[in-house]
Amino acid sequence: MILTLSCPDRHGIVAAVSAFLFERDCNISDAQQFGDASSDTFFMRVVFEPVQGDAPDAIRTAFSQVATRFDMDWTLRGPEPRKVMILTSKFDHCLADLLYRWRIDELQMQVTAVVSNHPRDQIGHVDLGDLPFHHLPMTGDKAAQEALLLKLIAETGTELVVLARYMQILSDDLAGQLEGRCINIHHSFLPGFKGAKPYHQAHARGVKVIGATAHYVTGDLDEGPIIDQDVERISHRDTPEDLIRKGRDIERRVLARAVRFHLEDRVLLHGTKTVVFAD
Template identity: 65%
Template sequence: MTDQAGRTRLARARGLSDMTHHQVPASFTVTLSCPNRPGIVAAIATTLYEADGNITEAQQFDDVETGLFFMRVVFSIRTDGERLDWLRARLGAVAERFHMNWTLHDRAVRRRVLLMVSKFDHCLADLLYRWRIGELPMTPTAIVANHPRAAYGHIDMADIPFHHLPVTRDNKAEQEERLWTLVRQTNSELVVLARYMQVLSDSLTARLSGRCINIHHSFLPGFKGARPYHQAHARGVKLIGATAHYVTADLDEGPIIEQDVERVSHFDTPADLVRKGRDIERRVLARAVRYHLDDRVILNGNKTVVFGD
């Protein structure tokens, strides 16, 4: 569509009836990353202005080490007529001009999230609670576990479909294909490993790149692998923590989204560290999932840019 034709169509959309004019504006988020150069902010702001959009929140970051620019903008706009189609086309033209990776998300549309869990279910229970009270704007599509449902009898899973996919050395590839089929069938946009303790294959992590979050019960990059709290206790640490990160083929080395720590002392036993660690894991994973759902995380190579709230 030419720029003139686009303006004509937008003008037509602006001239709708009074009833349409009073339509409640919808809220959207646009995120972008691209090589840094002058004019990026002006181009985005001008485009939103020409669409009668109202910017309600804007954050940006210039990474001087990589020469990349990152931006997140929340704006409201009436979606009457052809206004939104015009905006998408215009943003696409701006993105092409500046070589952007970009997304546009209707904030009223909840992301579809598949949850995975193993023996320890405190993170799963916490995510479901936060979802119920409206803190996490998501639609749980399924719960996948490598233990039977009876193991989680104390958790109210409502009517969320439950899938028991036990994993052994012999059936891992088969179960991962079942999992991938489930992700596609449910149109899940995000997979959350809520203390799911099976290591995903390189093939599956590649297919879930940028949309699979894991909680590691350690302040990475220290104390990787099994029994990290016991490792930490053996080293006499004074701080323990948890790390939420995107899953990659490199075990426990994906881009970090969120971390937190808590002070401990020589009085604490390994059991004390595990108990305190559960609380850290819950809040770190919840924050990471919320940031992802709210389009606050943009990948930056093996790191992330996180626009906090």
């Protein structure tokens, strides 16, 4: 089981959590904590195994007394994989990478569906196998399309939505309803190089570093709390096509890390930023 929490920083938090788990004969396999001095906020992630086989609900009920005493915002999750829906458009590299990592058990998740605003035969070279696929085209009525998407999320019990190069801007309403459970990936040139062909724009300006950013989706376009980033140096020898190729590689690994961090409860929201207990 994984316990995550944040609360006002004060003495005795670690001792109280450790004592609670000790009293229930729980074996702690990993524990990380961080105190943010600028906001006087304490964050903690604990991985433990109930030796006596206590059910998650029973532990939640008992721990609520500790949580109330320290005014904690907390979650306690069992080992079951989270339900994940992947949204994509025509670019297939992030989708293919996520599905590969899922199939080799690197990403512990249950894929509820793959959704696209394009037909299945237009999504690159990805083998979806028996995964449910839903084509939700943009016909001009954005609200209606997003209503269908929200209905699908609810019907499948989806807990995390991943925008794997889904080239549609979510409305403020949809972004708000998915707050803290929708991850996006984009190149690192924003806000400098917006619009079409950002890698060509970067090449024309002679940039020396390219990268990618994975973040939670908010109503502020591409400005949600950042989960993970990576960069790679380039040179004058690199063509726009080289930048695109290298950019695809960065986007794949950054998105995969961000998704894994979320699935493993390593990300705690902290206002406009995150605390990430990376392994």
